Amino acid sequence: MSITSQQLENYQRDGFLVLEGLVDPAACDRLRARAEQMVQEFDPKGLVSIFSTSEQSRTSDDYFLTSGDQIRFFFEEHAFLPDGTLKHAKEQSINKIGHALHDLDPVFDRFSRSETIRELVTALGIKQPRLLQSMYIFKQPNIGGEVGCHQDSTFLYTEPFDIAGFWFALEDATIENGCLWAIPGGHGRGLKSRWRRMSPDSQTMEFQIFDATEWPEEDLVPLEVTKGSLIILHGLLPHRSLENRSANSRQAYTLHVIGGDCLYPEDNWLQRSPSVPMRGF
Ligand code: FE2
Numbered sequence: 408m409s410i411t412s413q414q415l416e417n418y419q420r421d422g423f424l425v426l427e428g429l430v431d432p433a434a435c436d437r438l439r440a441r442a443e444q445m446v447q448e449f450d451p452k453g454l455v456s457i458f459s460t461s462e463q464s465r466t467s468d469d470y471f472l473t474s475g476d477q478i479r480f481f482f483e484e485h486a487f488l489p490d491g492t493l494k495h496a497k498e499q500s501i502n503k504i505g506h507a508l509h510d511l512d513p514v515f516d517r518f519s520r521s522e523t524i525r526e527l528v529t530a531l532g533i534k535q536p537r538l539l540q541s542m543y544i545f546k547q548p549n550i551g552g553e554v555g556c557h558q559d560s561t562f563l564y565t566e567p568f569d570i571a572g573f574w575f576a577l578e579d580a581t582i583e584n585g586c587l588w589a590i591p592g593g594h595g596r597g598l599k600s601r602w603r604r605m606s607p608d609s610q611t612m613e614f615q616i617f618d619a620t621e622w623p624e625e626d627l628v629p630l631e632v633t634k635g636s637l638i639i640l641h642g643l644l645p646h647r648s649l650e651n652r653s654a655n656s657r658q659a660y661t662l663h664v665i666g667g668d669c670l671y672p673e674d675n676w677l678q679r680s681p682s683v684p685m686r687g688f
Pocket of ligand 1: 557558559646
């Protein structure tokens, strides 16, 4: 299955494309079961990293900054009691797993390198694709954190902009449980900022601001989708998700693919060690 020329036009116009019901529900369940197993096997050993939407707090987090070629676990900001212990079971406290599941875990590798995804990447015009980043996002019931409006190219910068995000809904995503929101056509407004290392090996990060204006709230539209749907996101598309205060989780798997010819700077946060190079399909 690939996309029609009309769908490609819509993607180029809107900066995103929704493909409802692309993935078989059983395949969604296999990813969910595997992620659940990984969390069960994860022993925090006091090594706790919180994924916060205030990006500044990531700046000194070595566990995050060296996770580009690893499988690591990040907790929800609201998962802890004042004494530092977890409010809920570990399984209900993890915000996400990242960022190389697609290379290091056989189940996610197989899913990420499926013929369907490869064909979609080709249809989008990404040449000699490389699979850069994967994340399993839990958006836990009651405590699932907000991810403020951003462009993925802020964090995964390439020259030229040659990156697409694949966002797979592993459960129904609704306004109540924290679905994606996006600004249709917002990718045409250019990149607002880059989050980069002060120098290539530095663990200190900075925002390089190109345009300090805010994205207008009224321009954001919710993208509610059913389980198994795929949302393809242009790297420059402004998007966000709100907190999940509902009793239902909103699990998703995301994969970012870049073109083989584009420049991937050494001061991007996500770096791969030479022993685990980026690979294609
Ligand atoms: Fe994003």
